[in-house]
Amino acid sequence: LNLRDMVLTLYGVIIVFVIFYLAYKLFKQILVYYGKMIAKKTASKIDDVLIPVVEKVGVVVIGIAALGYALNALSIDLTMFVAGGIVISMVLAYAAQETISNFFSGIFLLLDRPFAEGDMIILSDGDWCDVRMIGLRTTRLYRFSDATMISLPNNKLVNEKIVRVSNVNDPARVNVDVGVGYGSNPNEVRTAIMKAIEASPYSLLTRDDRRPLILFDSMGDSALVFKVLCWINDNGKRIAARDKLVEEIYLKLNEAGIEIPFPQRVVHLKKEEN
Structure with missing residues (x-):
């Protein structure tokens, strides 16, 4: 490449990163606006839980897209990167299948709402528990039998029989x-x-x-x-x-x-x- 082509290539890379940086800022502002103005006014908690997750995923997606466009502007073949990314994704998905299962189970618990925070439930082993916090990976329960706080994986809660009694403060x-x-x-x-x-x-x-x-x-x-x-x-x-x-x-x-x-x-x- 001559000097002119190198300058144009560098200029193109800079433009790509500027565009994606602006896209990231816009994406974040939309999330902040939604989180402060809309999500906090809704009764459902899923907005409050998913917004940080969507923000992290969005940053990764925008970053990967920016890197891909920059490498393409530098005339670098992306075939090996794509193939390597697919292999790495498959390995990570297999290694983290339990975490992924818990993540989607957490979303199911927040959407389907078989129970909510503050409810009294009976687990399949007969333990009476108060639901303290429903997260995307685990749910925290207060077990009355021994007065301890326990964390159960969400996929376990989704797949076992649970009896919802009532709200903990109800008669x-x-x-x-x-x-x-x-x-x-x-x-x-x-x-x-x-x-x-x-x-x-x-x-x-x-x-x-x-x-x-x-x-x-x-x-x-x-x-x-x-x-x-x-x-x-x-x-x-x-x-x-x-x-x-x-x-x-x-x-x-x-x-x-x-x-x-x-x-x-x-x-x-x-x-x-x-």
Whole structure:
């Protein structure tokens, strides 16, 4: 190349980078405007989560495009670069398939919304958890059984059975099975259990559609079984509420002189005559 061609080539490369720099600034300004003026006013959180991701991806795409046009302006053959890029992309995709799976699972959770932040859910292993944060790769949960914060991969949450109970601050129902001795008066049992419910600070007694139920459920092997269905005022305090309710039921039954039997079995011995 002569000097004139080199100057023109260099000038073309500079023009390419200037154009792509302006394109990047415009792209970023659009994202900033959307993020500040529109996304924050929407109820969905997916805008807030995806905007930083779109910005990073956009920078990479614009950078690669600018480099490609610059190399083309320098008359450099891009075939080897494209082939190498394809091979590298395939290797990276295979190595990061778990991360990619979690990423798209996170988008699915944000779009489909099987549960939201602040909801109470039950995992397939029976753990009760409060959803604290849904990210693009993992979801952070507060597990009530051992009071720990855990992070689960999003693809695990998408593929397993999850029960959404309610919002953590919503009223919830606590179930307790109570066994009393045979011969106990059912009305006296109900009265004692109702006193226990009223004594618990967690019980919700102010709403007619959330009144407690005390059901004579069955006649078991060694006890009359009553099922207690009691609403509490805070789903997040379910464990403490159930603990307090069981304690109050035990105390009120003892005060009323109602027997709480041990497991027992009646055995008849047959006497054989010689």
